[in-house]
Amino acid sequence: xxxxxxxxxxxxxxxxxxxxxxxxxxxxxxxxxxxxxxxxxxxxxxxxxxxxxxxxxxxxxxxxxxxxxxxxxxxxxxxxxxxxxxxxxxxxxxxxxxxxxxxxxxxxxxxxxxxxxxxxxxxxxxxxxxxxxxxxxxxxxxxxxxxxxxxxxxxxxxxxxxxxxxxxxxxxxxxxxxxxxxxxxxxxxxxxxxxxxxxxxxxxxxxxxxxxxxxxxxxxxxxxxxxxxxxxxxxxxxxxxxxxxxx
Amino acid sequence: xxxxxxxxxxxxxxxxxxxxxxxxxxxxxxxxxxxxxxxxxxxxxxxxxxxxxxxxxxxxxxxxxxxxxxxxxxxxxxxxxxxxxxxxxxxxxxxxxxxxxxxxxxxxxxxxxxxxxxxxxxxxxxxxxxxxxxxxxxxxxxxxxxxxxxxxxxxxxxxxxxxxxxxxxxxxxxxxxxxxxxxxxxxxxxxxxxxxxxxxxxxxxxxxxxxxxxxxxxxxxxxxxxxxxxxxxxxxxxxxxxxxxxxxxxxxxxxxxxxxxxxxxxxxxxxxxxxxxxxxxxxxxxxxxxxxxxxxxxxxxxxxxxxxxxxxxxxxxxxxxxxxxxxxxxxxxxxxxxxxxxxxxxxxxxxxxxxxxxxxxxxxxxxxxxxxxxxxxxxxxxxxxxxxxxxxxxxxxxxxxxxxxxxxxxxxxxxxxxxxxxxxxxxxxxxxxxxxxxxxxxxxxxxxxxxxxxxxxxxxxxxxxxxxxxxxxxxxxxxxxxxxxxxxxxxxxxxxxxxxxxx
Numbered sequence: 001x002x003x004x005x006x007x008x009x010x011x012x013x014x015x016x017x018x019x020x021x022x023x024x025x026x027x028x029x030x031x032x033x034x035x036x037x038x039x040x041x042x043x044x045x046x047x048x049x050x051x052x053x054x055x056x057x058x059x060x061x062x063x064x065x066x067x068x069x070x071x072x073x074x075x076x077x078x079x080x081x082x083x084x085x086x087x088x089x090x091x092x093x094x095x096x097x098x099x100x101x102x103x104x105x106x107x108x109x110x111x112x113x114x115x116x117x118x119x120x121x122x123x124x125x126x127x128x129x130x131x132x133x134x135x136x137x138x139x140x141x142x143x144x145x146x147x148x149x150x151x152x153x154x155x156x157x158x159x160x161x162x163x164x165x166x167x168x169x170x171x172x173x174x175x176x177x178x179x180x181x182x183x184x185x186x187x188x189x190x191x192x193x194x195x196x197x198x199x200x201x202x203x204x205x206x207x208x209x210x211x212x213x214x215x216x217x218x219x220x221x222x223x224x225x226x227x228x229x230x231x232x233x234x235x236x237x238x239x240x241x242x243x244x245x246x247x
Numbered sequence: 248x249x250x251x252x253x254x255x256x257x258x259x260x261x262x263x264x265x266x267x268x269x270x271x272x273x274x275x276x277x278x279x280x281x282x283x284x285x286x287x288x289x290x291x292x293x294x295x296x297x298x299x300x301x302x303x304x305x306x307x308x309x310x311x312x313x314x315x316x317x318x319x320x321x322x323x324x325x326x327x328x329x330x331x332x333x334x335x336x337x338x339x340x341x342x343x344x345x346x347x348x349x350x351x352x353x354x355x356x357x358x359x360x361x362x363x364x365x366x367x368x369x370x371x372x373x374x375x376x377x378x379x380x381x382x383x384x385x386x387x388x389x390x391x392x393x394x395x396x397x398x399x400x401x402x403x404x405x406x407x408x409x410x411x412x413x414x415x416x417x418x419x420x421x422x423x424x425x426x427x428x429x430x431x432x433x434x435x436x437x438x439x440x441x442x443x444x445x446x447x448x449x450x451x452x453x454x455x456x457x458x459x460x461x462x463x464x465x466x467x468x469x470x471x472x473x474x475x476x477x478x479x480x481x482x483x484x485x486x487x488x489x490x491x492x493x494x495x496x497x498x499x500x501x502x503x504x505x506x507x508x509x510x511x512x513x514x515x516x517x518x519x520x521x522x523x524x525x526x527x528x529x530x531x532x533x534x535x536x537x538x539x540x541x542x543x544x545x546x547x548x549x550x551x552x553x554x555x556x557x558x559x560x561x562x563x564x565x566x567x568x569x570x571x572x573x574x575x576x577x578x579x580x581x582x583x584x585x586x587x588x589x590x591x592x593x594x595x596x597x598x599x600x601x602x603x604x605x606x607x608x609x610x611x612x613x614x615x616x617x618x619x620x621x622x623x624x625x626x627x628x629x630x631x632x633x634x635x636x637x638x639x640x641x642x643x644x645x646x647x648x649x650x651x652x653x654x655x656x657x658x659x660x661x662x663x664x665x666x667x668x669x670x671x672x673x674x675x676x677x678x679x680x681x682x683x684x685x686x687x688x689x690x691x692x693x694x695x696x697x698x699x700x701x702x703x704x705x706x707x708x709x710x711x712x713x714x715x716x717x718x719x720x721x722x723x724x725x726x727x728x729x730x731x732x733x734x735x736x737x738x739x740x741x742x743x744x745x746x747x748x749x750x
Contacts, residue, residue, distance in 0.1 A: 240502060
C-alpha cells in the first residue's frame, strides 16, 4: 500500500488540500495527516478510494462534497462534517459540532461520542446505493434529522440513561428514518415526525450498520443487538401539501 | 355551499361565422375550455386562464376572450381580488399560492427614470461606424495591478487575477430550474446564450445531461435543498451561484410538488420519483455571515479556486448592508432580485408584499459599496421585472454590471404571463413536465427566439449608449448623471442619487 505522510502544522487549508489532491493523483492509497489543527474543508470535493488518517482536530466542512474517500479522524470534528457528501466515509473518534451530515446524499458518518444541533438535517436519498447513514455513539442536540428526506440516522446513547433528551427530533421529516436506542418521550418529537414500531425485520436491516460501527470503535455489538429501539419516520411523505391553496 | 361560485375571470366566445371547425382550439387548450359535442365546439369559460394559446393557434381569428364578464359592485377598497381571496380562504383556511411575479399595481420606478442623449455640444456616436464596447466581465477586479519587466524587455502582469465570466452583452438569463420549467425551455435558452456569448442559470434543479454541451455557458446553483449538487455538477458549471433568497418570496424556502417530479426530474435532482422537493427557508449550514464565507470558500476549495462564486439575495430593506457583507465574504458577484421577480409558485402575500424594488436596491448597493471602497471586489447582477433594453440601460446607469432576465426570456418562448405555472398544464410547453405539452416547444426554434431577443436588446443598448455619447459599457455603469427622475419624490431621488428632470 502506498502511504504518504503530510505534516499539517501551521499550514493553511488550501495548500493542505493541494497536497492531498497531488498525493491522490500520484496514486497514494493512504494519506496520514499529522498536527491537524482547525484546517477547514479537508477532503472537500475529493474523489477516489483513498484512506485519509487525520491526527488532530479538523475544522469545519470536513469531507464536504466528497465522493469516495474514507477519513479516519483521531480527534473531534468541527461544524458540518460530511456536508453534502456524496459517498465515502467519515469515522470520528470523538465528538462533532452542529449540522453533521447536512444534506448528505450518500456514504457514512460514524461519530463515536456526541454531536451538536441539527445533525442529519435535510439528509436525502436517491437510489438504494445512495443511502446516507449517520451513526452517533452518544447523543445529539435539538433538531436531529430535521427536514430529513431520506437515509438513516441512528443514535446509540452509549453511557447515557436516555439516548435523546433534546427536542425537535425529525421536525418536517418527509423521508428516511431515525432510529434511537431505548424509549423516546413523545414531547421530543418535532412537527410531522411519528413513532413507528421497531420490528425484528428493522433490527435485521440495521444490524450490519451496528456491527460496522462497533468494529470501527472496538465495541462489542452484542449489547446493541439485544435491546429496544424507537423508530421515527414521517407522518406523511408530503408534510406541507395541506398548507396551501391555489389562487 | 353558502359561498357558491365566484364569477368567471374570463369569457370565451367563438365567432361561428368565422370558425372553420378545425378543432385546433380543442387540441391546444390543456385547461379543458373547449370540447366537441356532436358537430359543435362547446366552451367552458370558467376554465380559461387567458394563456391565449387558442387565440395564437386559431387560423381564422375566430376566438374572443374578454376579462371580467361579470364584475362585482365597484368599490375602491374592497376590490375583486380582496373579496375573492377572502372567499378562497374562508373555504380552505390555507395559505394562497400564486404564480409569476408581483401583480400589484405599484408604480414602476424604471418608467419614471429618463435617459440622456447628446445634442450639439458633444456629438453622439453612431454605432454603425464606431465600435461599441459591451463586453462585460463578472467577478472580482483587482484594486490595482502590478507589472514586471522580463529579461527580454517584455512587460508581464504580476497581479494574479480572479476568475471572471466574459459576457459579450450584459444580459444573462436567471435561474429557472428543470422541474419548474421543461427541459425544452432550458435547452432553448442554453442554445441561445451559447450563441450570443452570455450565460444562464440552472436553478436548483441539477444539470440535465442534455445541457452538458452548453455547460461552459451555465451557472450552476446551490440552494438550501442542495438538489442535484455534487462535485461533478460544481465542476461542470462556468460559475456557481449560492441562492440565499428570491425576489418573489424573500425569506422563505421552495417546494416542488411531487406531481412535477417525474423520472427525468428525479434523476437530475437526485431525489426519489414523485417525492416532494423541499428547500428549507435558510441554508442550515449558514446561520451567519461567517457561515456564508465558509460555504463560499468550501465551493472554491472544491473546485480549486477556478470558478467565480455568486451569491443571490432578495432585495430587502437592508440590502445595501447585506451586500457589503457579501462583498467581503470572498464572493465574486452579488445577485440582487427585486420584488417584481418571477416564480413558478409563491405565497401570494409574499409575492405581492415582501421586498423592495430592484431600482432602489441597485442604487443603494452600488452607493454603499463605493462608499466602503469595495465596489471592485464584487460585480452586481440585477434582476426582477426587467422588461426591455431601457430597463437594462437604466439598471446599468444605476450601478449594475449586468442583469438577469427570467420572465422576458419565457415570453420569448411563448409565455403570455397567465400566471398558472404551478399547475403543470402550461400549454406553451414551458412550465410543465407533461411530454405532449413539452414537445410543443422546439428547442431550435425557441433558441432562435431567445437569441433574437438578446440581439434586439443588445442593438438597442448600443444605440442608447451611442446617442448618449458613450462607447463603452464601463462608462455607462453607475453613471447616474445620464439619468433624470420624472415625477419621483425628493426622498426617492436622494436614494437613487439622481437629479429631477430639468435640473
